[in-house]
Amino acid sequence: MQFAVDYPGKIKGFVAGDYPAKSFVIKKDWIENLIARYKVHQTWEELYHAISPNKEIPPEEFAERKEEFYVKKEDGIHARVHKDLPMKLQMDSEDLDLTYGLDQIEGPVLLLRGEEKGTLIKEEEVLEFRRYHPSLKEELIAGSGHSVFDPKEQTESIFKDYFASLK
Structure with a gap:
């Protein structure tokens, strides 16, 4: 969003991935929780049990995707x-409302939203996107x-569909 504010005319479209047109100070407890995940694990099985104690990630999916996030x-x-x-993200984070930058975007706007607990964008923030872009395409994931x-x-x-529409 900041790029759209700083460089109007260079934006052909915009994708928001479950995030409002705002930024926030990242909370210290979130950072501490994230850093706690940096423990070195001796086996893939130990790592799987540490990151998914309730089997939120099926073992098959973990086996398929583990090397995207971890390296032996x-x-x-x-x-x-x-x-x-x-820690660097937390130090650089700040509370900013960049909603006014939505009017700098001339092309189509795509908003990806989570449909379950943990989504960061509220309904009133979706309405803000829509206010500036009535043709907003919203996709629930x-x-x-x-x-x-x-x-x-x-x-x-x-x-693929979105980027094809930008041509």
Whole structure:
């Protein structure tokens, strides 16, 4: 959104992934929770039990996707993202309302929303998007909260259609 504000005319369209036209100060407890996940695990099974104690991720899906987020090294299995990143994000985060930037976007606007607990965008924020872009295309992502880029097959199809419309 900040890019749209800073560079009007360079935006042909906009995709919001379950996020309002605002940014927030990231809470310290969220960062601490995230950093706690950086424990080095000795086996994939140990890692699976640590990140999904209630089997929220089926074992088959974990086996298929584990190397997207983790890497096996000599001393164990590590998260792929450096553990300083969350702290840097928290330090740089701030409360900003960038809703006014929505009028800088001239092309189609796509809003991906989670349909379950954990979605970050509220109905009144969807209405803000619609106020600036009456033709807003809103897609509910089945089975997701804030992580709207999973399931990949559904979002890939949505993105293909969206980007084809920009040509």
